[in-house]
Amino acid sequence: MPIAKGQPWGEPVDALPDGVVPVSSDAEARAVLEAARAAGERFPALQLRGGDLWRTLGGGGRVRFTVDMGEAFLDGRGPSLFIAHLVARNRLWTRAFVAMNAQWVGRWNLGPRAHPGDGLLDTYQAALPVNQVLAVRARLHHGAHLPHPGIRERRTAARQADLDRALRVRLDGTVVATARTIVVRVVPDALVVYV
Numbered sequence: 001m002p003i004a005k006g007q008p009w010g011e012p013v014d015a016l017p018d019g020v021v022p023v024s025s026d027a028e029a030r031a032v033l034e035a036a037r038a039a040g041e042r043f044p045a046l047q048l049r050g051g052d053l054w055r056t057l058g059g060g061g062r063v064r065f066t067v068d069m070g071e072a073f074l075d076g077r078g079p080s081l082f083i084a085h086l087v088a089r090n091r092l093w094t095r096a097f098v099a100m101n102a103q104w105v106g107r108w109n110l111g112p113r114a115h116p117g118d119g120l121l122d123t124y125q126a127a128l129p130v131n132q133v134l135a136v137r138a139r140l141h142h143g144a145h146l147p148h149p150g151i152r153e154r155r156t157a158a159r160q161a162d163l164d165r166a167l168r169v170r171l172d173g174t175v176v177a178t179a180r181t182i183v184v185r186v187v188p189d190a191l192v193v194y195v
Helices: 026-038 052-056 130-140
Strands: 021-023 046-048 063-074 077-082 085-089 095-100 121-127 151-156 158-171 174-194
Touching: 021 026, 026 046, 026 052, 026 077, 026 174, 063 085, 063 158, 077 158, 077 174, 085 174, 095 158, 121 158, 121 174, 151 158
Parallel strands: 021 046, 046 174
Antiparallel strands: 063 077, 063 174, 085 095, 085 158, 095 121, 121 151, 158 174
């Protein structure tokens, strides 16, 4: 069940149970989950040792979380999984579609209100003039790029983005395809992770 505002979240643990798979990045976690799905197996519990979801969850200690996961359908293909984010963009970031389950993309606080246990994805569709890109980028470190008239924000369980042209799509930092139509949806409480 997704977390409610003001409700405690996460459970301290003394030790990791058997069978927890250690991963050092969001991309590595995604690969483990895609392999489990391809084999028809249950998703294993993950021990996050790095990455954007790890940073969003506090990046250290011994805490167990139940987190959401995203699914992406790219031009009708899929679903493909992501644990932290989907980023589709052109080279200059003047056109972009982003779906955030975590708060961070590298050093950028791209999803300042994103929460990996709320049953929602924070989505942003940007159409920025070139002369505004640097101003937006300067504010990304602090999550102060929103609101912006060139960025449409929506917190949702599912969303379809029809882009004016195909963009390169990254799931958890890994380029997986180019797509013009992107459908994302959240899978609430999909995974157990230890941080």
